[in-house]
Amino acid sequence: MTSDLDRTPVTVVGLGPMGLALAAALLERGHPLTVWNRTPEKADELVGKGARRAATVAEAASASPLTIMCLKDYDTMYAVFDAAGDALRGRVLVNLNSGTPNEARAAVDWADERGVAYLDGAIMVQPPLVGHPGSVFLYSGSQDVFDRHRATLASLGDPRYLGADPGLAVLYNTALLDLMYAATNGFLHASALVASAGVPAATFAGLALDWFLPTVVQASLAEQAPALDAGHYPGDLGTLEMNRNALEHITLTSREQGVHDDQPRLMQGIAERAIAEGHGDRNYLAVFEVFKKANAARA
Known part of the structure; x- marks a missing residue:
């Protein structure tokens, strides 16, 4: 008080x-x-x-x-x-x-x-x-x-x-809103994917929000955040090339299921740019090096 x-x-x-x-x-x-x-x-x-x-x-x-x-x-x-x-x-x-x-x-x-x-x-x-x-x-x-x-x-x-x-x-406000919209769009697109097979969003949320995001995604990012500052992206547990395949499968599955595919295509394109810049044998966090640069079309 x-x-x-x-x-x-x-x-x-x-x-x-x-x-x-x-x-x-x-x-x-x-x-x-x-x-x-x-x-x-x-x-x-x-x-x-x-x-x-x-x-x-x-x-x-x-x-x-x-x-x-x-x-x-x-x-x-x-x-x-x-x-x-x-x-x-x-x-x-x-x-x-x-x-x-x-x-x-x-x-x-x-x-x-x-x-x-x-x-x-x-x-x-x-x-x-x-x-x-x-x-x-x-x-x-x-x-x-x-x-x-x-x-x-x-x-x-x-x-x-x-x-x-x-x-x-x-700047912090914009960055946090960037995170909010990206996370929200990720959940909405993922919900649209399972909805194409008749799965309710409320059912999917139990797995996606109660377990997957906090246990797999958030915990991993919190642990690996210092690696971003150090520019250290070892690929021993999975390379960017492997992740590019996963992103391609998301794009193909979206098309198969009749779901909007712009978002996964964009993510796939970012991964491909990172690979083209020499990060293919590093882990997925190496896309951070792409995000830190101005868009080539506007540079």
Whole structure:
């Protein structure tokens, strides 16, 4: 729980579903709260619970030493806060929208020009989980800003500081979403394969999600992750050439069963590129060397 000493006044700018969740969590933990949104009525429920609705973003930013924003993107942030004039000067802005690492770094320059202490962040949970102690929020940039406001940020969840590079939070966020979509698409495609034989996805999930992913895939990746950093891919237990055959069989089986085959063909193509680059006698993790390079068509 947040102590009385940690109940820093906070302003929240942007009251979409996530912004509303952030504001509600801060209010529930006793922070004096000011809110602003371009559509003022979105704040009605928060105001009914004790929040103050600011008429302008300048008024909102002036009300608290710390402003947390959750807007669409960096361009929206600039448009909103440029209209606030000097209201943020000498105050702290924590940005929890999404974007790219270069956008985050440019935002630091924008903030410095305006005398604003700035911290970039990323939210790794859905709105209903905001405020739970185990819900991870990522932050990067000024460690001083993070340390000074860590107790307040902990009202939202588990704050993780990644480093001084302000682009790290959005980079981690993008990488984790990349993992999420790849894993989800893998499960969906695999479910489509067994569904072609009349097997329900719920039946397949018992084997795929309860046993195969955590016991075979996750455990193996956790054990072998240091090998990625070392570039060490011994093929004594299975080579990339062998894995290329397995990937080809997935593609052929997909076609046989009338299932969309773009995804396995893409994976097969990546393995074939790694083999062409001389990694055929190494294990499958050697495709990491392909992923680390720019696409040849765009290089």
